[in-house]
Amino acid sequence: MKRVMLVVAYEGTEYMGWQVQPGRVTVEHVLNQALSGLLGEEIRVIGASRTDSGVHSLGNVAVFDTNARMPADKISYALNQRLPEDIVVQQSREVAGDFHPRKCKSTKTYEYRILNRRFPMPTFRRDTYFYYRPLDVAAMQEAASYLVGRHDFKSFCSIHTQARDTVREIYDCQVIADEGAVPEGRLVTIRVQGSGFLYHMVRIIAGTLIQVGLGEVEPARLKDILEARDREAAGPTAPACGLTMMGIAFEEKS
Amino acid sequence: MKRVMLVVAYEGTEYMGWQVQPGRVTVEHVLNQALSGLLGEEIRVIGASRTDSGVHSLGNVAVFDTNARMPADKISYALNQRLPEDIVVQQSREVAGDFHPRKCKSTKTYEYRILNRRFPMPTFRRDTYFYYRPLDVAAMQEAASYLVGRHDFKSFCSIHTQARDTVREIYDCQVIADEGAVPEGRLVTIRVQGSGFLYHMVRIIAGTLIQVGLGEVEPARLKDILEARDREAAGPTAPACGLTMMGIAFEEKS
Numbered sequence: 001m002k003r004v005m006l007v008v009a010y011e012g013t014e015y016m017g018w019q020v021q022p023g024r025v026t027v028e029h030v031l032n033q034a035l036s037g038l039l040g041e042e043i044r045v046i047g048a049s050r051t052d053s054g055v056h057s058l059g060n061v062a063v064f065d066t067n068a069r070m071p072a073d074k075i076s077y078a079l080n081q082r083l084p085e086d087i088v089v090q091q092s093r094e095v096a097g098d099f100h101p102r103k104c105k106s107t108k109t110y111e112y113r114i115l116n117r118r119f120p121m122p123t124f125r126r127d128t129y130f131y132y133r134p135l136d137v138a139a140m141q142e143a144a145s146y147l148v149g150r151h152d153f154k155s156f157c158s159i160h161t162q163a164r165d166t167v168r169e170i171y172d173c174q175v176i177a178d179e180g181a182v183p184e185g186r187l188v189t190i191r192v193q194g195s196g197f198l199y200h201m202v203r204i205i206a207g208t209l210i211q212v213g214l215g216e217v218e219p220a221r222l223k224d225i226l227e228a229r230d231r232e233a234a235g236p237t238a239p240a241c242g243l244t245m246m247g248i249a250f251e252e253k254s
Numbered sequence: 255m256k257r258v259m260l261v262v263a264y265e266g267t268e269y270m271g272w273q274v275q276p277g278r279v280t281v282e283h284v285l286n287q288a289l290s291g292l293l294g295e296e297i298r299v300i301g302a303s304r305t306d307s308g309v310h311s312l313g314n315v316a317v318f319d320t321n322a323r324m325p326a327d328k329i330s331y332a333l334n335q336r337l338p339e340d341i342v343v344q345q346s347r348e349v350a351g352d353f354h355p356r357k358c359k360s361t362k363t364y365e366y367r368i369l370n371r372r373f374p375m376p377t378f379r380r381d382t383y384f385y386y387r388p389l390d391v392a393a394m395q396e397a398a399s400y401l402v403g404r405h406d407f408k409s410f411c412s413i414h415t416q417a418r419d420t421v422r423e424i425y426d427c428q429v430i431a432d433e434g435a436v437p438e439g440r441l442v443t444i445r446v447q448g449s450g451f452l453y454h455m456v457r458i459i460a461g462t463l464i465q466v467g468l469g470e471v472e473p474a475r476l477k478d479i480l481e482a483r484d485r486e487a488a489g490p491t492a493p494a495c496g497l498t499m500m501g502i503a504f505e506e507k508s
Contacts, residue, residue: 011376056377059437076373086376090438119330122265122340123310123381123498183313183501184344244377247437 003099004072006031006045006062006079007091007247012240013126014086017053018060027051027087031062034082038075039068048101048248049108052200054240056127059090059247061101101248107171109193109246112206112238117185128187129206129242135188135213137177142219143212144173144190146226147205154229156205157198158237166229168201170194175209188213191246200237208235257353258326260285260299260316260333261345267380267495268340271307272314281305281341285316288336292329293322302355302502303362306454308494310381313344313501315355355502361425363447363500366460366492371439382441383460383496389442389467391431396473397466398427398444400480401459408483410459411452412491420483422455424448429463442467445500454491462489 008031016024020032028047035043048061070078072094079089113128115121120130147170154166172193181187190206208225211217217235225233262285270278274286282301289297302315324332326348333343367382369375374384401424408420426447435441444460462479465471471489479487 009373009375009377011379058375058377080373085374085379088374088376090373090375119263119334119344120339120342121263121312121344122342123263123312125265125339126380127377 001065001067001097002072003063003065003095003097004075005091005093005095005099005101006064006076006089008060008062009058009088009090010056010060011086011126012051012054012056015053017055018047018050027060028062030083030087034079035064035066035075038078038082039066039070041067046101048106049197049245051245052203052240052243055243055245057245060245061248061250063095063099063101065097101250105195105251107193107195107249107251108197109191109248110197110202111244111246112190112192112202112242113244114188114190114206114210114242115182115185116188117182121182124182124187126241127244129239131210133214135210136215137175137188137213139215139219140175140188140190140209140213143209143217143222144175144192144205146220146222147173147192151226152229153198153201153226155225155231155234156201156208157231158200158204159231161199163198166198168194168196168198173205203237203240203243204231204234206238206242210238211235255319255321255351256326257317257319257349257351258329259345259347259349259353259355260318260330260343261501262314262316263312263342263344264310264314265340265380266305266308266310269307271309272301272304281314282316284337284341288333289318289320289329292332292336293320293324295321300355302360303499305499306457306494306497309497309499311499314499315502315504317349317353317355319351355504359449359505361447361449361503361505362451363445363502364451364456365498365500366444366446366456366496367498368442368444368460368464368496369436369439370442371436375436378436378441380495381498383493385464387468389464390469391429391442391467393469393473394429394442394444394463394467397463397471397476398429398446398459400474400476401427401446405480406483407452407455407480409479409485409488410455410462411485412454412458413485415453417452420452422448422450422452427459456497457491457494458485458488460492460496464492465489
């Protein structure tokens with residue numbers, strides 16, 4: 001028996017998120033099916049980030065246990081032959097038998113991308129949120145700085161969460177404007193790194209920073225929104241299509 | 255009667271290219287249908303760049319004549335309501351009655367994007383060409399410099415061309431590596447600007463520069479390939495999915 005770690009990239013458009021749900025096509029379900037077929041035993045992966053319906057990933061992480069003799073580092077190549085083109089395993093390797101991707105300390109990076117211009121751009125439509133009203137990126141960046149640190153993020157958490165402890169630490173939060181990505185407009189990226197995120201947290205951060213970018217909320221108000229510990233205090237949940245899980249760095253030896 | 259110019263963006267994946275062909279779904283056909291429905295008369299657009307099947311655009315240009323009273327600058331908004339989400343008109347405005355987008359002097363910009371890493375990345379698969387062997391970008395850049403200027407590009411033109419004169423001018427050709435676009439790998443962009451391009455010209459340039467990036471062709475060989483005036487001397491035609499028509503700047507007053 002060995003434990004194998006996978007780094008998994010996917011375009012989330014066609015999936016009802018990561019986590020297995022009866023009667024739904026999810027990334028976890030497709031991985032379980034492909035791995036079980038490949039290895040000839042029933043495989044159930046444990047995912048690090050249970051991304052929502054429509055959210056994308058460049059490097060989510062999953063582990064599973066297997067008795068198969070196939071070397072761990074060869075599994076990625078064989079598995080990709082059995083996966084649809086919108087899910088691609090980037091790496092497979094053996095890890096310690098007690099390595100658990102949700103219990104191990106890690107830094108997760110997410111990006112929320114906003115195409116900010118007058119008209120949508122077809123080649124961007126699947127993995128950016130189109131928003132036509134001009135955004136003040138400097139104000140968004142100031143607001144983002146108040147989120148950095150260890151805070152109770154209850155205001156930035158869906159009321160449908162199962163988490164009791166809503167304290168999390170954000171290590172960095174940058175708002176970057178790329179003026180060269182498209183003609184007459186720009187791509188605004190909210191890049192956030194932290195130890196872990198609550199249900200809908202990055203999308204609520206994005207929705208709140210968009211309100212700041214529109215001048216509807218003063219940047220310094222972010223401090224009050226955090227203190228309120230009330231979902232109603234923050235902005236709306238920005239659409240899933242703009243969100244991408246960029247990758248996870250584990251602190252402990254895996 | 256007035257002549258209206260459209261700037262048109264599209265993801266080419268689902269289309270058999272720009273130009274109307276019997277029994278095929280093309281961008282030109284979809285535009286003609288939507289415009290005819292909107293304006294209540296039969297409209298036929300004239301396109302600037304007749305992009306191939308699977309090629310994308312951020313800013314192709316088309317013109318058409320209409321007797322409709324709708325102001326030219328309002329047509330974009332109304333037309334987008336009738337277009338599928340993979341075709342979006344970016345601008346509409348009235349131009350001189352004799353303005354012809356293929357006869358007027360212009361600078362066209364194309365980008366050919368290569369995802370150069372070990373595994374494909376799902377969110378990049380529609381508008382980049384995935385190539386796993388590492389490319390020497392400095393060698394590609396040197397090779398690209400030999401293409402700049404006024405040359406006979408017969409070696410870089412499909413044998414199925416209808417063009418008799420194969421002399422064209424390339425104003426600039428840059429090969430740019432973006433190391434931050436993806437983890438463990440990079441996005442290599444060939445950006446080429448010129449007065450006009452022959453059939454398959456940018457894709458043959460890309461296929462040849464990839465051979466240079468692999469070390470199979472010396473950069474200085476590009477001079478010999480140009481002089482040969484023979485399609486067999488150049489590299490293969492790189493796949494359509496990597497190519498995007500970025501935009502067109504007209505020199506004459508439109």
